[in-house]
Every structure is written in structure tokens, then in C-alpha cells.
Amino acid sequence: MAIMSDMQLNVHVAKGRENVVRELEYVAREIDHPKSQLVLDAIELYLRRRRGGRPAKVELPVYAEMDVVAPLRRADIYEERSDGRFGSA
Numbered sequence: 001m002a003i004m005s006d007m008q009l010n011v012h013v014a015k016g017r018e019n020v021v022r023e024l025e026y027v028a029r030e031i032d033h034p035k036s037q038l039v040l041d042a043i044e045l046y047l048r049r050r051r052g053g054r055p056a057k058v059e060l061p062v063y064a065e066m067d068v069v070a071p072l073r074r075a076d077i078y079e080e081r082s083d084g085r086f087g088s089a
Contacts, residue, residue: 009039011039024038024039
């Protein structure tokens, strides 16, 4: 069994792409995340999409007087739309 340790990735940034690094630094400071983590998250998302994977499931909360009542699922939204169009069965 191989034991993995931390790895380092050095990236060459072409002169015309320096603004990307500046924007990355700005966002990293703004959200208080390490630049390396943001880069790895972006690479992971790119690779997942390239493999045909879908983004992680996101649940949106439903608020009633500022209290979370229940998570809102995409299926719930479409169900409400179809009920409105075709009537409830």
C-alpha cells in the first residue's frame, strides 16, 4: 500500500494571464481561503465536468419567518410547476 504525502504543483503563468492570478489573490483574501485550495477546487470541478460528472447536489433551504422549515429540492420546484400547469392528480 502506497502512502501519499502532500504534493506540490508549480504552475507557469504566461505574461498575458497575470490578471487571472491577481483575481485569484483578490478572491482568496475576500473569502479567506488559501489560493491553493481555490485552484484545486477549480481543477477538481473541471475534471468532474470533463468526465461527465454532475456538480454536487445542492439543497436550498425554505424560510418561513426567517426559520428554516425544510430543504427545497429541485424535484419540489418542478412538481409545483407541473401541478400548476396540469392540475393536481
